[in-house]
Amino acid sequence: MSAGENAEVSNRAMLAKAEVLIEALPYMRRYAGRTFVVKYGGHAMGDPEAARDFAHDIVLLKAVGINPVVVHGGGPQIGAMLKKLGVESTFIDGLRVTDKATAEVAEMVLSGAINKELVGWIASAGGKALGISGKDGGLVTATKVSRTTKDPDSNIEQAIDLGFVGEPSHVDTTILETAVKAGMIPVVAPIGAGEDGHTYNINADTMAGAIAAALGAARLFLLTDVPGVLDKDKALLTDLRPSDVENLKADGTIHGGMIPKLETCVHAVEAGCEAAVVLDGRVPHAMLLEIFTSKGAGTLIRAG
16 A cells, blocks of 8 residues: 555544544533433443443543443442352342341442442543442432242242342432532442441442432433343334333333333433433443434433
């Protein structure tokens, strides 16, 4: 390839980059000063390269005037630590029973190792992150989760005790707003304190949804290990309303672990978040593609 041809290729590449920035500009203006709540977990948490990409994406959002708040999970890491420490886990209907020993390990892993590792990734990408849990500053008050199961013999509903598993009953956003005003990126571990004085482990999706609603966030992002919500032909559904979600649940299109994720999205948008997005956290920069391009990259759920 001649020098002239090399220069032409280089110019085309530069032009393509400029066009990407031009396409992104209206979205930057639209979301400047707004809050995005991002639930981070799944595949990306175990992949250093994906974690590095995620941290750079979060820092970029902050740099263009968007205020990201990160809520992270850590189920597999908790399981690994419990095994390492020899703490036996009991499951009921696929749900881990969180006794006192398990709750202590969960808090250690979530508020300690995972939270601070993510803070470190964001710092390496040039951002200022503040690692907290729902216990800090009274951010999240939790109540004990109650669940029921059917007895296989009598078919009678029976209450089951999952131990120290909670769900948000109140969110006080003061500590988040203070951190954001100081130019920091809050990174939140899904642990909350109950009015009974106990510490509760909270599902990270549920935690993120409650925080997004309380902040009136422009977007709630749930990063998953699937492209989004797929129809029965495995095609991506890009735009849904709460009524669509109910219909898709009724006909079996949505099933398994996607049901609670979408229920979280619906609750968030009905409680004050403008829209929620389920997208594939395994795809590099998927969140940026969703935010700053007209095509998007996942399934958006909004009220209406």
